[in-house]
Amino acid sequence: MSGATLAERPAAAQGTADAALRARILALRDGLEHGLIGCTGLVERLLIGLLTGGHILVEGAPGLAKTRAVKRLSDGLDGSFARVQCTPDLMPADLTGTTVWRQDSGTFEFLAGPLFHSLILVDEVNRAPPKVQSALLEAMAEGQITVAGHTHPLPDPFMVVATQNPIEHAGTFPLPEAQLDRFLLHVVVDMPDEASERRILDLVEGELNHHAEAMPVKLTLEEVRAAREAALGVYVSPALKDYLVRLVAGTRTDAAAPDLRAAIEHPASPRGTLALMVAGKARAYLHGRDHVIPEDVADLAVDALSHRIGLTWRAAAEGQTARGIVEGLVRRVRAL
Numbered sequence: 489m490s491g492a493t494l495a496e497r498p499a500a501a502q503g504t505a506d507a508a509l510r511a512r513i514l515a516l517r518d519g520l521e522h523g524l525i526g527c528t529g530l531v532e533r534l535l536i537g538l539l540t541g542g543h544i545l546v547e548g549a550p551g552l553a554k555t556r557a558v559k560r561l562s563d564g565l566d567g568s569f570a571r572v573q574c575t576p577d578l579m580p581a582d583l584t585g586t587t588v589w590r591q592d593s594g595t596f597e598f599l600a601g602p603l604f605h606s607l608i609l610v611d612e613v614n615r616a617p618p619k620v621q622s623a624l625l626e627a628m629a630e631g632q633i634t635v636a637g638h639t640h641p642l643p644d645p646f647m648v649v650a651t652q653n654p655i656e657h658a659g660t661f662p663l664p665e666a667q668l669d670r671f672l673l674h675v676v677v678d679m680p681d682e683a684s685e686r687r688i689l690d691l692v693e694g695e696l697n698h699h700a701e702a703m704p705v706k707l708t709l710e711e712v713r714a715a716r717e718a719a720l721g722v723y724v725s726p727a728l729k730d731y732l733v734r735l736v737a738g739t740r741t742d743a744a745a746p747d748l749r750a751a752i753e754h755p756a757s758p759r760g761t762l763a764l765m766v767a768g769k770a771r772a773y774l775h776g777r778d779h780v781i782p783e784d785v786a787d788l789a790v791d792a793l794s795h796r797i798g799l800t801w802r803a804a805a806e807g808q809t810a811r812g813i814v815e816g817l818v819r820r821v822r823a824l
């Protein structure tokens with residue numbers, strides 16, 4: 489690489505470099521999609537997390553390729569990867585690391601835990617006890633960890649993908665709403681349709697017979713940081729910002745329609761509005777645009793907002809869901 493910074497390079501060379509970088513991001517997307525049948529939405533959201541520095545919560549029944557998706561993403565990145573399986577007896581130090589006394593040197597040494605990696609899969613996060621969950625979410629929010637009075641910075645990029653299984657309740661600790669807010673997106677994965685399931689059989693059978701296809705690219709962390717910078721530079725017009733605000737205001741009890749007012753206990757905060765804007769920029773980048781369009785916002789609104797909204801007990805008892813409420817808002821609020 490030349491010594492010139494991104495800003496110093498001549499515009500034409502910069503344009504070529506940007507196009508080459510985006511092509512590599514798209515190659516990463518193609519590689520992910522190739523090995524994850526029918527998971528276009530999940531793949532796009534994982535890449536949005538990567539391009540925004542956001543963390544992703546993936547919810548789905550067992551066996552829906554959640555672990556496979558994150559492992560495949562790690563195959564496409566030239567960074568370190570760790571996986572943590574949460575259990576009720578997990579301790580915060582199992583994630584953060586501990587300080588140990590070294591008899592031979594007469595000093596304390598910090599042994600870094602699995603959080604000190606670029607990509608971390610936290611499987612079954614709702615099986616971890618609350619102290620572990622709060623250590624994890626604090627690291628996600630602050631990008632650093634304090635152990636025994638010493639603060640240790642986490643790598644950059646640092647991306648957590650946490651999974652949870654919706655059907656198990658026994659022995660789980662549901663993430664508190666305030667902690668859910670730390671996730672950029674909450675993605676729900678559904679069962680594949682029959683055609684996809686048929687393709688999954690062929691794909692996995694081929695892999696069992698040693699025909700696994702390697703990822704077509706391995707992005708360096710420098711490339712990820714540069715792509716993040718490019719994605720954050722995507723333009724959001726004033727009219728589109730107004731749309732974002734009107735959408736989120738629709739969850740606030742003072743502005744909401746009467747039926748929603750009765751259903752929403754606590755609305756989405758400005759962190760939710762910002763999350764939707766930033767995620768929309770990354771989606772626009774992935775779709776080859778230099779500006780966000782209403783479709784970016786409408787497509788991501790449910791995953792960016794619904795985990796930040798609390799329902800009244802009455803609405804929950806009636807079977808309403810936060811996802812359903814945001815879907816209704818997207819239909820109701822006019823884009824421009």
Ligand SMILES: Nc1ncnc2c1ncn2[C@@H]1O[C@H](COP(=O)(O)OP(=O)(O)OP(=O)(O)O)[C@@H](O)[C@H]1O
Pocket residue numbers: 523524525526527548549550551552553554555556557653680688691692
């Ligand atoms: N859409 C898919 N594309 C490719 N393979 C799939 C898909 N769905 C499931 N599989 C296959 O199903 C198996 C289960 O996948 P995986 O272990 O990733 O599931 P999971 O969602 O992490 O499950 P759990 O919640 O039990 O951890 C794997 O062999 C995987 O290859």
Ligand SMILES: [Mg+2]
Pocket residue numbers: 554555556611
């Ligand atoms: Mg798994």
